[in-house]
Amino acid sequence: MIYSWGLASASADSNLQLLLSSALSLSLLVLIAALTVAAFFLEYIRRVGCSHSIERSAASDSFFEDPSSLNKVPCPSIFDPADKYLSLIIPAYNEEDRLPSTLDETLNYLQQRSAAEKSFSYEVLIVDDGSRDHTSRVAFDYVRKYKIDNVRVLLLGRNHGKGEAIRKGMLHSRGNLLLMLDADGATKLTDLEKLESQIQMFAENVKKAESTPDSCPRLSDIEIAVFGSRSHLEKKALATRKWYRNLMMKGFHLLVLLTAGPGICDTQCGFKMFTRSAARKLFTNMRLKRWCFDVELVYLCKHLRIPMVEVAVNWTEIPGSKVRLMSIVHMLFELVLIRVGYGLGIWKIHL
Structure with missing residues (x-):
């Protein structure tokens, strides 16, 4: 009896040791896998920062093509x-399909304003982000009609993402004020006057506070970013959207708040205006190429001490949204990139 108990006890100890050994081995494998993933992730962030540094210092070989x-x-x-x-x-x-109506509305407004205000000059820069349809052909038709000094098309060759398309357009623009707007025309173009008036008001205050009779800062040298906002339409949107979309929206807003901090209620509205000086700082630092570049802009504004103003704009939902389930996953990934890239100092902010 005693002998049998001893055998059972030895067997139990052996099983326990085997279990502990297996648990330890599994823990080590999990730790190694986690460290490997972290290493690859940090290396990816570092490479994004390195490619950005090279691009900032390299001369541009881009050009516009005059179809005429x-x-x-x-x-x-x-x-x-x-x-x-x-x-x-x-x-x-x-x-x-959606670009012609947007360009018609845009150019009608710009031409009318140009005729009414002699000091008003403009350019429309269409950035074709590697389209697979006839987007470039449609855009070049407008270049022929309105001439290349007023309408230009920048071809990126392959699809990079909305953020990269906007960044390229901003870096190759000529305006004192720079406005980004979506190709679907969801926001009424006349609302740009609301954003413009905020910049003009801010510029007047800066001039009164800082200028002397011999030195008056130019509009392009004053730093400010004005964000169009749809937050005033949120109650109506909540009532018409399905519950899971509202839940995802609330969750995304919470993550944006944790990433970029408070200050801007609607970071994702595609209607934003910048002075040239502000755009120069922001878009030479911006790294994200796709969905969450707007959040990165808010983050950069705060760290570069560029004032931000949010202005309510008219907005209509246009069919044909490109947001998919994987887009949401990519958004979450890019929010993590912002926190890790800037938080650990891997991505440097250039003044």
């Missing part, structure tokens, strides 16, 4: 002095 003369027009730089009052940057990916 077939000449190549060198791209201007955001570091050049402004020679237009307003630049409108429109990112476009497979937008052959």
Whole structure:
């Protein structure tokens, strides 16, 4: 009996040791896997930062093509002095159907204003983000009609993402004021006057506070960003959308708050205006290329001490949204990139 109990006890100890050994081995494997994933993730963030640094210091070889003369027009730089009052940057990916109505409304407004205000000059910059349809053909038709000094098309060759398309457009624009707007025309273009008035008001206050009779800052040198907002429409949207979409929206807003902090209620509205000086700082630092570049802009504004103003705009939901389930996953991934990239100092912010 005693002998049998001893055998059972030894067997139990052996099983326990085997279980502990297996648990330890499994823990080590999990730890190694976690460290490997973390290493690859940090290396990915580092490479994004390195490619961004190389691009900041490299000369641009981009150009605009004039379909009328077939000449190549060198791209201007955001570091050049402004020679237009307003630049409108429109990112476009497979937008052959929605782009014409947006461009018609946009150019009608700009031409009427240009005729009424002699000091008003403009350019519309359409950035074709590697479209697979006839977006570029549609855009070039407007270049022929309105001439390349007023309408330009920048071809990116392959799809990079909305953020990258806007960044490229901003870096190659000529305006004192730079407005980004979506190709679907969801926001009424006349609302740009609301954003513009906020910048003008801020500029007047800066001039009164800082200028002397011999030195008056130019509009392009004053730093401010104005964000169009749909937050005043949120109650109506909550009532019409399905519960799970509202839940995802609330969850996303919470993550944005944790990432970029408070200050802007609607970071994702595609209607934003910047002075040239503010755009120069923001878009030469911006790294995200797709969905959450708007959140990164808010983050950069705070760390570069660029004042932000949020203005309510009219907005209509247009069919044809490109947001999918994987888009949401990518958004979450990019929010993590912002926190880790800037939080650990892997991504440097250049003043």
